[in-house]
Amino acid sequence: MARGLADMTARERTLSAIRTGLGVSGSDKIRASSAAERLKHHPSGTVPARAKGEIENLATLFADMLEGQAASLDWIAREEDVPEAVARYLRDLNLAARVRIGEDEMLSELPWKMAGALEIASGPAEPSDTTGITRAQVGAAETGTLFLTSGPDNPTTLNFLPETHIAVIRKSDIVGGYEDAWNRLRKSYGEGTLPRNVNLISGPSRTADIEQTMVMGAHGPRRLHVIVVG
Amino acid sequence: MQPRSHNFKENAARALHDDVLQSALSNVRSGFVAKRARARSALPEFDQLCNEARDIKNHTLAHLDLYLEAYEAKVVEHGGHVHWAADAAEACGIIADICRQQNARTVTKGKSMIGEEIAINDHLEHAGFEVFETDLGEYLIQIRGEAPSHIIGPAIHLTRPQIEADFRRTHTDLPAERDLSNAENLVAEARAVLRERFVAADVGITGANLLIAETGTSVIVTNEGNGDLTQTLPRTHIVIASIEKMAPTLEDANTILRILARSATGQDMSTYTTYSTGPKRDGDLDGPDNYHVVLLDNGRSAMLGGQFHDMLCCIRCGACLNHCPVYNAVGGHAYGWVYPGPMGAVLTPSLVGVEEAGHLPNASSFCGRCEAVCPMSIPLPKMMRHWREREVDQGRMPLGQRTAFKAWAFLAKRPALYHAATSIGVGFLSLLGRRKGAIRSLPLLSGWTRNRDLPAPQGRTFQDQWRAGWRT
Amino acid sequence: MPGTRQSRETPARVGLFVTCIVDLFRPSVAFAALKLLREAGCDVEVPRLQTCCGQPAYNSGLRTDAREIAAKVITAFEDYDYVVAPSGSCAAMLRLHYPELFAADAALAPRAQAFAEKVHELVSFLVDVMEIDGVDASFEGSVTYHDACSGLRELDIKDQPRRLLASVKGLELKEMDEAETCCGFGGAFAVKYPDISGAIAERKTRCANEAGADCLVAGDLGCLMQLAGKLSREGSGMSVRHVAEVLAGMTEEPAIGAVED
Numbered sequence: 030m031a032r033g034l035a036d037m038t039a040r041e042r043t044l045s046a047i048r049t050g051l052g053v054s055g056s057d058k059i060r061a062s063s064a065a066e067r068l069k070h071h072p073s074g075t076v077p078a079r080a081k082g083e084i085e086n087l088a089t090l091f092a093d094m095l096e097g098q099a100a101s102l103d104w105i106a107r108e109e110d111v112p113e114a115v116a117r118y119l120r121d122l123n124l125a126a127r128v129r130i131g132e133d134e135m136l137s138e139l140p141w142k143m144a145g146a147l148e149i150a151s152g153p154a155e156p157s158d159t160t161g162i163t164r165a166q167v168g169a170a171e172t173g174t175l176f177l178t179s180g181p182d183n184p185t186t187l188n189f190l191p192e193t194h195i196a197v198i199r200k201s202d203i204v205g206g207y208e209d210a211w212n213r214l215r216k217s218y219g220e221g222t223l224p225r226n227v228n229l230i231s232g233p234s235r236t237a238d239i240e241q242t243m244v245m246g247a248h249g250p251r252r253l254h255v256i257v258v259g
Numbered sequence: 260m261q262p263r264s265h266n267f268k269e270n271a272a273r274a275l276h277d278d279v280l281q282s283a284l285s286n287v288r289s290g291f292v293a294k295r296a297r298a299r300s301a302l303p304e305f306d307q308l309c310n311e312a313r314d315i316k317n318h319t320l321a322h323l324d325l326y327l328e329a330y331e332a333k334v335v336e337h338g339g340h341v342h343w344a345a346d347a348a349e350a351c352g353i354i355a356d357i358c359r360q361q362n363a364r365t366v367t368k369g370k371s372m373i374g375e376e377i378a379i380n381d382h383l384e385h386a387g388f389e390v391f392e393t394d395l396g397e398y399l400i401q402i403r404g405e406a407p408s409h410i411i412g413p414a415i416h417l418t419r420p421q422i423e424a425d426f427r428r429t430h431t432d433l434p435a436e437r438d439l440s441n442a443e444n445l446v447a448e449a450r451a452v453l454r455e456r457f458v459a460a461d462v463g464i465t466g467a468n469l470l471i472a473e474t475g476t477s478v479i480v481t482n483e484g485n486g487d488l489t490q491t492l493p494r495t496h497i498v499i500a501s502i503e504k505m506a507p508t509l510e511d512a513n514t515i516l517r518i519l520a521r522s523a524t525g526q527d528m529s530t531y532t533t534y535s536t537g538p539k540r541d542g543d544l545d546g547p548d549n550y551h552v553v554l555l556d557n558g559r560s561a562m563l564g565g566q567f568h569d570m571l572c573c574i575r576c577g578a579c580l581n582h583c584p585v586y587n588a589v590g591g592h593a594y595g596w597v598y599p600g601p602m603g604a605v606l607t608p609s610l611v612g613v614e615e616a617g618h619l620p621n622a623s624s625f626c627g628r629c630e631a632v633c634p635m636s637i638p639l640p641k642m643m644r645h646w647r648e649r650e651v652d653q654g655r656m657p658l659g660q661r662t663a664f665k666a667w668a669f670l671a672k673r674p675a676l677y678h679a680a681t682s683i684g685v686g687f688l689s690l691l692g693r694r695k696g697a698i699r700s701l702p703l704l705s706g707w708t709r710n711r712d713l714p715a716p717q718g719r720t721f722q723d724q725w726r727a728g729w730r731t
Numbered sequence: 732m733p734g735t736r737q738s739r740e741t742p743a744r745v746g747l748f749v750t751c752i753v754d755l756f757r758p759s760v761a762f763a764a765l766k767l768l769r770e771a772g773c774d775v776e777v778p779r780l781q782t783c784c785g786q787p788a789y790n791s792g793l794r795t796d797a798r799e800i801a802a803k804v805i806t807a808f809e810d811y812d813y814v815v816a817p818s819g820s821c822a823a824m825l826r827l828h829y830p831e832l833f834a835a836d837a838a839l840a841p842r843a844q845a846f847a848e849k850v851h852e853l854v855s856f857l858v859d860v861m862e863i864d865g866v867d868a869s870f871e872g873s874v875t876y877h878d879a880c881s882g883l884r885e886l887d888i889k890d891q892p893r894r895l896l897a898s899v900k901g902l903e904l905k906e907m908d909e910a911e912t913c914c915g916f917g918g919a920f921a922v923k924y925p926d927i928s929g930a931i932a933e934r935k936t937r938c939a940n941e942a943g944a945d946c947l948v949a950g951d952l953g954c955l956m957q958l959a960g961k962l963s964r965e966g967s968g969m970s971v972r973h974v975a976e977v978l979a980g981m982t983e984e985p986a987i988g989a990v991e992d
Contacts, residue, residue: 040343043502043556047324050563055324064325064507067318068473071508074311077304077517094527131544153545156458172528179539179546186545189487207513221333223474225539225546226491229532234484237524238396238414239422239442240283241290247395247446248453249484249531268924275930584913588930622924624917624931625790626880647792656792660923668788668796671751672803677782685755696990697963706925711932711960714756714988721749721758725777 068221073208080171080206087170088257091203094173098232099245100253107258108135111197112144114256119147119160122252124193128160133182136164136197154186161187161250165198166217167210172231175255176210178217179226188228194250196230200259260378260406262611264595267618274589283416284590287409291581294525295632301527308517309634315511316572316635320563326472326505327554333475337537339550347377350555354379354464354497355386357551361495363388363461369479369486370394371466372410372575373499373555375597376610379464391456393485395449402429408591410598411523411577416590419445453485463489463547465535467500468575469515470552473508475536477552480519482530490535496547498535501555503571515574518634522576558610566645570605572635579629579639585622594619601629601639608646617655620646678722689716742774743861746811748804748850750821751783752952757987760952763979764817764853771861773813780807784816784824787918789832798832802839805829805846813860814850817975818951819882822852827885852882853975854950858891865898868980873903875944876974877935877958878911879951892950892974899977907942909935914949916957932961939969946970946986948977959988 037045048055079090092102105114119126127148130136141149154161163183165175175196179185188194204210218224234249245251263270274280299305319326331341344350350373358366366388368374380390380401392401396414400407402425407413414422423439426448439445465486469478477498479486490496506512520526539546562571580586580600591599596616598606604619620643629639650656656664670677692698692715700708707713719727745768753760761777768775785800804825808814816822826847833843857863874896882888896904915921915931922928936958939947947962947969949955959971970986 038343039345039349039556042345043343043554043560044324044327046556046560047327047502047563050560050565050568051321051323052564053324060322061325063318064322064329067507068329071473071510073510074315074514075304075307077302098526098530156454174528174532179543181542181544184544185487185491189484189491207516208510211509211513221474222337223476223534223536225535225537225543227534227536228487229528229534230530231528231532232530234482235530236395236446236483237290238394238399238412239417239445240419241286241412241415242442244442244446246450247483247485248393248450248457248488271924272926275926584915584931584934585924585927588927588934622920622927624880624913624915624920624928626913626917627884628880628911628913631884644790644792647790648794649792651792651794660791664788664791664793664796668793668800671782671785671788671800672796674780674782674803678779681751681755694990696985697960697988699964704922706922707960709925710929710964711957712963712988714956714959714963716756717758717984719758721754721761722777722779724758725761726779 076206076208077171080169082205084200084203087205088200088203091168091170091173092257094170095232095255098173100173100232100255103254103256105256105258109140111139111256111258112141112147115162115195116144116147118195118254125159128162128195129154129158129187129191130162131181131183131187133164136162153184154190156190158191160193160195161191162195162197163187165196166202167213168198168203169205169207169210170203171206174229174231176214177228177230178214178224180224185226185228188230189249192246192250193252193254194233195254195256197256197258200257260375260597262596262615264607264611264616264619266595267593267622270593270595271589274593279418279421280416280590283418284587287415287581288587291525295522295578295581298521298525298527302521305518305521308514309636312515312518313572313635315506315514319505319507320503320568320571323502323505323563326507327502330470330472330475330505333472334537334552337475339475339537339552342551342553344553344555346557350377350499350553351379351382353553354499355383357495357497358383358388358462361461361549363495365389365391365456365460366462366464367391367393367456367460367489367493368397369463369465369481369489370397370413371464371499372597373466373501374464375407376557377499377555379499391453391460393453393457393489394481395446395483398449398453399425406592406597408599409577409580410575416592457488457492460493462495462497463493464497464499465490467498467504468519469506469512470500470504471506471509471512476534478512479533480516480529480531481533484531487531487533491546494547495549495551496535496538498552499555500552501557502559519574519576522578522634562609567605567609567642569637570609570642572637573602574635576634578632578634582628582632584624584626605639605642605646613646613649613653614655617650678720681720682723685716685720689718691715742772744812745773745775746808746814747775747777748781748784748808748814748816748821748825749777750816750818750952752956753817756956757952757973759981759984760817760973760975763973763975763981764815766979766981767853767857767866767975768815770867771857771863773861776811778807784821786821786824789824789828791919794832801829801832805842809842809846811849813856814846815853815856816850817853817973819852819879819886819888820951820953822850823881823885826850852886852888852950854892854895854978855886855888858894864894866895866978868978869900870902870977870982872945873905873943874946874948874977875905875907875939875942876910877914877939877947877949877954879949879954880913882950883911888950895978896948896974902977905942905944907938909938914954914957916953918953921957928957929961932957936961936965936967940967944969946972948972948974950974955987963988
């Protein structure tokens with residue numbers, strides 16, 4: 030027996046109003062399979078032509094796009110040179126030689142002690158932190174966008190709380206379009222599953238809320254420095 | 260916020276004479292329009308992506324019930340909670356209850372138009388919570404007690420000196436000698452003040468630009484990073500989103516995101532695009548313990564399948580506002596509620612009623628630029644016309660207008676009578692303007708002649724001259 | 732060439748849709764249109780049974796009145812090869828909105844559709860259909876061209892008027908900023924919201940003045956009445972004319988809102 034409106038939950042009322050508006054029933058098999066198929070196969074739309082190409086071209090595009098959005102870049106050949114590159118960056122800008130990193134398998138294994146007086150802390154960011162370092166699992170060249178995933182290895186707060194954010198990415202993790210990036214993450218986390226946060230970051234924090242004047246460092250980092258390894 | 264759309268005419272008149280507002284609005288005209296044009300021309304696939312995004316939305320709306328169910332199941336699978344709210348009151352009630360359960364005292368908020376629509380700040384403040392907007396623009400209007408004047412630039416109506424004065428008034432420990440004469444220093448001041456709020460907050464509320472059914476994910480797009488601090492630092496993250504924000508898959512979200520920032524700010528991609536799925540996981544060192552999504556209907560399901568169905572494709576980029584001559588002339592506050600410009604002129608009557616917001620769909624010159632720049636090709640003028648038809652059907656057209664139109668239509672359907680009548684009318688008008696070429700004041704068209712002359716007719720009507728064989 | 736309307740043996744029969752505002756305020760635009768169409772080789776007639784396209788009713792929500800007026804227009808014009816109007820706004824109404832008005836009317840829908848396909852705005856008709864690439868006219872001075880909204884966005888009229896203006900001897904085209912921005916006329920909008928309409932016009936006249944042209948030209952008399960009225964109130968010396976008058980070389984009449992010297 031049909032229940033009256035008053036007995037229905039907001040969920041039932043909303044779904045029923047949607048079906049009434051669309052003139053459909055919830056049990057229509059063709060509609061159900063159309064939606065299920067799309068969720069299962071997640072077909073790709075048009076990917077901009079510039080997102081297709083060889084790794085060298087993609088890496089150049091990735092860097093150009095990031096620089097166009099006021100990030101700085103450094104290219105180094107070997108992972109073990111990351112600490113020195115970090116120390117150099119901080120020294121050049123006269124920033125405190127203190128950084129915080131997570132438990133990332135690549136970052137935490139690096140010879141940080143070799144990089145002079147660099148002070149290393151680990152764990153999530155605290156308000157007093159000046160520089161956070163995280164590793165991007167993948168980067169999409171089409172807009173110079175880093176894909177940073179949350180977890181004990183790279184706590185999300187490190188991307189946002191300190192004034193300076195240094196992101197490290199392997200050159201081999203630079204892909205063309207967002208589709209390539211998500212497919213990488215699907216391999217890591219499984220279909221239909223994501224970590225708590227995936228942060229797509231394409232530059233340092235900014236705002237144009239005052240008279241459309243662009244000012245960097247609104248709430249997040251004033252500086253984004255990307256170190257590409259490989 | 261109580262709608263004041265019925266006062267549109269008065270609001271607009273005030274706005275037109277507000278020099279400070281007019282100088283702020285000139286920034287909209289010069290900024291957004293040129294930036295969007297550049298971004299569009301830099302991506303050859305832009306128009307193709309717009310078409311695909313529209314197809315995605317059409318498909319999604321046609322299967323909305325199913326995707327909402329799939330989305331809900333995924334949120335729950337990832338440890339989150341989904342709450343359904345039929346209207347603003349239900350949504351506010353749900354959010355206040357969550358805050359109470361968390362013994363919360365302070366709440367931070369990222370920018371959310373749904374938050375404005377349901378007036379969540381007022382509700383939470385009445386319930387005894389402290390609420391802090393964290394988007395700079397939203398913060399600026401919060402301390403002024405104002406509504407947003409633009410859907411992506413809430414404080415676009417303000418100028419730098421006004422902001423300096425507001426900070427000096429509300430940031431009571433601000434030393435008088437602190438230099439706040441430039442945007443950079445003002446941003447630094449806001450950053451310092453809000454930093455404390457982020458850290459102290461118990462609950463963080465964000466909106467959602469998209470909800471993804473495939474993964475149970477909410478997506479926000481920001482440039483400041485405030486949305487991330489808002490949702491990562493407190494114990495509880497609440498997402499408020501309306502039901503049409505749904506996108507089936509990550510790929511579908513890609514397509515929409517590729518046109519969103521380009522249409523809005525002219526960026527290729529916003530600085531931060533944040534995908535949030537459930538609360539923090541086992542072993543995570545940061546992130547919220549609780550994740551709640553409040554799904555708001557508030558009149559949208561009733562729009563499905565009707566004359567205003569296409570409005571549900573809107574991705575809130577603001578391009579229609581930026582390109583609208585009326586919006587550019589009067590600003591967003593004249594529209595009297597939370598959604599201004601062409602999208603507001605269509606949506607507001609759907610949400611607050613045509614009796615309150617009937618002016619909005621009428622206050623358009625139908626120049627069509629909104630539809631031309633809309634990445635989702637929403638036929639905004641056509642839908643404004645539908646509202647005008649509804650007003651007529653409901654007998655809401657003012658009597659004077661109705662009488663004038665009826666008299667004119669009576670003649671327009673009877674050519675012989677029409678030509679006779681216009682012949683006399685034109686003779687009279689051309690007499691009035693004969694010596695000066697233009698008429699400076701005319702009782703029946705006093706609105707027109709208040710700020711323009713009326714060019715006088717050349718003499719006799721064309722039909723008179725043609726029939727008389729004056730010229731061939 | 733057999734079968735083409737443009738061939739010299741069978742001149743195209745064109746019904747001129749004068750538009751109500753030209754009929755009332757500026758007959759010279761219709762005479763200019765007649766001249767241009769005849770020079771292009773058309774056989775032009777002016778059906779007596781025309782008044783207005785019905786757009787004021789349509790845009791004010793009076794759908795029934797709009798439909799009744801539209802039915803009269805269709806009856807008066809459907810036997811011509813082409814229906815041409817010296818206005819993008821009225822032409823768009825006839826071409827795009829009539830089919831919409833009768834979409835649910837099984838009897839009239841096919842007639843409205845067949846009619847709509849014959850409708851063209853004057854300048855785009857000359858260029859796109861009659862394949863004219865120049866006119867025999869001269870104009871001493873510079874003009875700036877305002878892209879009227881309906882023509883631009885509903886009928887893709889952008890290059891055609893500029894191409895023909897470029898062929899006018901002595902004429903220099905000076906583009907203004909924001910040529911594609913609305914003038915604020917909008918039919919009944921100009922009267923219902925006069926303050927906003929006037930403010931939009933003011934911004935437009937500023938752009939036109941900055942272009943430094945002698946004459947402001949557009950393809951829609953509604954916009955021209957609005958801009959001429961604004962310029963006149965501002966005391967500007969810029970003259971205002973319909974593009975058809977300039978293309979037909981018929982600029983001996985005083986400009987819109989001006990008097991004979």
